[in-house]
Amino acid sequence: MPFKIKYIPLLSPFLLFSCAKPTTTSDKSQVLVVKEEEPKVVELASGGITRKELSIDLENMVKLDSGSHEEILQELLQRKLFIAEARSQGMDTTENFREQIQSHLSLAVASALEDHSEIRKLENEAYERYLKEVNASHLFVPISPYAAPADTLKLYNELLQIRNMAIQNKDFETQAKRWSKDPKTASSGGQLGWFSVFYLVYPLESAVYKVPKDSISLPVRTPAGYHLIKVNDIRKSSGMVQIQHIFKHIGPESEDKETLRKQLDSLRTEILNGLPFETAVEQHSDDFNSKPNKGILQPFGVGKTEPGFEEAVFALKKGEISMPIQSSTGLHLVKVIDRLKPLTRSQFIEQNRAKITTDSRGEYLRLKQINDFRAKNNVSFSDEALDNALKFASVRILTRNWQKPNTVLLTDPLLKINEHTITIGSFYDFVEDKQEFEKWPSENPNEIFKMLFDKFVEAEIVKYQQAQTYQQDPDLQRWMKAQEENILYTEFYTRNILEKSLQDTVALKRFYDANKSLFPVVETGNLSVMSFADEETYAKFKAMAAEPKPYKLYRGIAPILYEQNTYTLSEVDQRKLMGLLEIMEKNPGYIVEIGGHSDSKEDDRISELRIKEVVSFLVKNGLPLKRISEVNYKNSVIHDRFDWSKNQTLTFSFFSNLETDLAKTFNSKFPNAITYDNFTVSKSEFESKMNTSWGNKSGTIRLDGRVEEYTLKTKKIKGNYKDSKPEVIQKYQEALEKEWVQKLSSKFNLKYNPEELKSIINDLKKNN
Known part of the structure; x- marks a missing residue:
């Protein structure tokens, strides 16, 4: 299947292998094919651009439809010059660049190699299982996937005996209590309860849905060990x-x-x-x-x-x-x-599509792809070479500080994928890299190395697949070239334009002083808009806003509970109050009511002492006293008629004088009914959008069925450095771009025919 993405050019073949540590290859099938070179429409000392390449680049430009021919041309040439200079500075040789390219390629090839028919099969299978619920029990015994074959066979046979006893005696629950090593279910006889699809890992789930009611499965192998499954009951989905x-x-x-x-x-x-x-x-x-x-x-x-x-x-x-x-x-x-x-089939698949390709089913798809490849290709390894490689497995792997030995074995062939040969040294490089974060299957170094060898083989197959897919798909090659250029352009622009304009404050000020005419006095406005979904919402909210201020927001934090006749703050209480301070800082309109409560059995003054202690803490930590409301309820409010300790408390409720805060409370009852935004607007933007004259004002308008309540505050921004800084930065960036374009045009001897390029642009505009 060709790769369906525009925008493109060429990376070196076998990019995947060049991004990994070196391996030895004996692939003699690669033949250099010389194609007749297409004429260049843009000449650069570092290499030109053909008409086809230029057309692909132009098709992906945002400005193609709206920009003028000159704007499009200048943006394209600037991009090509910056990319050429990025290569000149070695930005395409860094480890970070290689990792980004590898990531793009891995994702692109994985998408291209997806087995869509298998995914659809899994989706339909999952839905059919979703329609049934199973009540099951299991008996679990762990064993490493890399345990000795004799140990694995021994455990399998022991489980067959346990299964036979459970069938004969009808006592699976007893056997599970005795033999199961699952700490969560062993004590309950292995009871898993009722469940449906996605509850268990895919291999175990598949086994469960094949077992008839009141039957016990044969031993089922998962990466964790062996399971016996007893299906107790089956029913339709409960929704x-x-x-x-x-x-x-x-x-x-x-x-x-x-x-x-x-x-x-x-x-x-x-x-x-x-x-x-x-x-x-x-x-x-x-x-x-x-x-x-x-x-x-x-x-x-x-x-x-x-x-x-x-x-x-x-x-x-x-x-x-x-x-x-x-x-x-x-x-x-x-x-x-x-x-x-229960969901319909389409609803279920839409909601669970990601699970199908990412959970244990994703692992099934990955391994199926690997196994399908092995079935169609010559993948082999040398038993002797692997035995030799495993001789260097040591206990240092357990502490994750194993080091590659200096041995003549490093260049010995270990793995072969068709004509591609990989050495023991490459395997050891893989071990050194993966030991930092892999989870070990056991504390046996030999088992760990066997696991790492399996992962190494899979990784090499994936690399080989990626390289083959890349070589055979011109669309993918061009798309990868586009990603390469995007990375280089972004890196160059960040280093030489953005960072300089934001960090070199001396140069920025110097630019401002030399170009003050670029920053005249301008008039701008701060526009606050509260937008209501409809007239009914507007009427309801205005009725709420007509209530006396401050508005009760029906929000707060969890109360502080006290022992009888105490008022001091514990460390936990202080952490809670620090959280309250954060909320108050993020919501400058909030007023917090601190309500003191006591039980009838307590001292009359205790609730007031609790209030004072908390207020003192909040004020010491920066909360102004005017944002605190103290209410001593004493024992007038009963929080819990059964649990008197719940009445020994301080409560926290939020109030506000701001309608914007009231709107948040309103939205909690009627989600998204009200939105609130602040904008910086120019006179022309305001008058065209709001259809009213410029000036300090408030008002209400109707737009597209919504009610918009606005306030505009205008101000004149003088042309000084501080007020104009955002615009200074923008203009300085534009100046740096022009400076670099001029410098690089000379360096790379840029040559092109403007009329020819404009003709290409014009043809593309007509076709779009």
């Missing part, structure tokens, strides 16, 4: 569920679990008798992540949460409120908001 919940944490120092359960039972009764669920969430939930969203969680399907919790939730009907449900972290009261049907 997804969305819930609200009230969560009570059970920690090591929490009250007795049964006491919390009774509290939630009482709370459930109140909700059933009319207490809004949202109010109960606000007053009682310990889940501070979902609390601001009224306790609502994202929709989820089977296999996404703890099995016991999940089973209880999926048993509920829409609108039903559960009895307290226990999870590993606490107790939950759950209300089902919605039950969602």
Whole structure:
């Protein structure tokens, strides 16, 4: 399949191998073919540009449609000169350049070699599995993929015996408890619960979906070890569920679990008798992540949460409120908001396309591509050479400081891919490089080297594939040349234009002093626009904004809880307050209300002392006192009628005098209903966009069905260095560009026929 990207020219053949450390090759099949050279329409001392190459470059220019012939021509020539100078300065020989080129090529070839029919097969297979849910148990015993064959066979046979006993005695759960090494499931008899597609690694998932109900699989091999799978039940997909919940944490120092359960039972009764669920969430939930969203969680399907919790939730009907449900972290009261049907095939594939090619299925696709290549090509290695190479495997690999030995073996052939030969020395280079970050399969150096050899073979096959694809695909060659030129142009421009204009402040000031006429007095404006989705949104928001200021934002941070009759701040409390200071800094319009609360059993003054302690900390750390509101509620607000310690607290609520902050609260109820932006505008831009006259003003207009409320503040910018600096930088960059173009035109003896180039541009404009 040809490579479908425009913009292009040529890199050296076997670029992949030149980017890696040197190998020895005996490929004699490469023949130099001399083609008749196409005439150049642009002459450079470093090499010219043909009409075809120029057309490809022009087709990819942003200005081709809108720019004048002269603008397009000058931009093109500047680009070619800068690239030529980048090569002259050796920017195409750096390690960073090589790595970027390698990355581009790897991604491009991987895309070109994708087996789309296999991907579609996996997509359809995944959807069919998605429509079923499986309840299964497993027994797992780890073994390295590189363990001795005798050890692997021994374990396989032992698992066959365990399987036979489990079938005969119908006691898989007992066998799993006894033999499984999975720390998460062994104690429960290997119970995995209900799950669907993507829950297990692909090889294990495939095995599960082939096992009939009430049957036990043969031993299944994965990279981690061997598994026995027992399928307990199979059913149709349950779809997804969305819930609200009230969560009570059970920690090591929490009250007795049964006491919390009774509290939630009482709370459930109140909700059933009319207490809004949202109010109960606000007053009682310990889940501070979902609390601001009224306790609502994202929709989820089977296999996404703890099995016991999940089973209880999926048993509920829409609108039903559960009895307290226990999870590993606490107790939950759950209300089902919605039950969602399974996705359609197209919806499922659209949502999970990335998973198909990146999770363990991605590894399956990668290995299939490698194996398909091996089946069609001569890939072989010398057993003797590999045995010799493995003799230098040492325990130093475990501490990741293994070094390549100085041995005559380095030049011995180890691996052959068709006519391409790779030496032991190249393998050792690979080991030295990969030892820094690879995960070892065991603590056996010999097994580690075997793993690294497998990865080395795969890496060399990928390099070979990339080189072959590159050589055989002219479109890819041209596209890679374009990427090469993009990298060189960007590097040259960054070093010689951007960095100089931003860092050489002396030269920048000198340029300004010599060209003050370029920076006259200009009038500009700061335009603030609050945009409302429609008239109804505008009316609702203005009604909210009519309330007395400061506006309550219904936002805050988690409260500070105290021991009885204490008010000092712990280290954890201080960290929480530092987080509050960050929020206040990012939101300069915020006012924080600090509410002091106490329990009826506490000293009357304790809530005030708590307030003073926190205010003192905030002021010492830079928060102005005018941005703090102190409210001493004493024991007038009951936070928890069951847990008196929850009343010994300081609460934090945000207020603001700014309508922009109020808009954020409004958007939390009606997402994206209001947008707010600040713009710097010129007189012509403002008058054409807003259809009104220039000047300091506020107003409201209707545009494209939206209501736009704006404020314009104008100012005149004098032509001094400080006020004009952004424009000075821009003009200085333009001057540097011209200076470099003039210098490089002479250096590279630039020659071209302007009329011929304009004719080429004109032809392309007509065809676009």
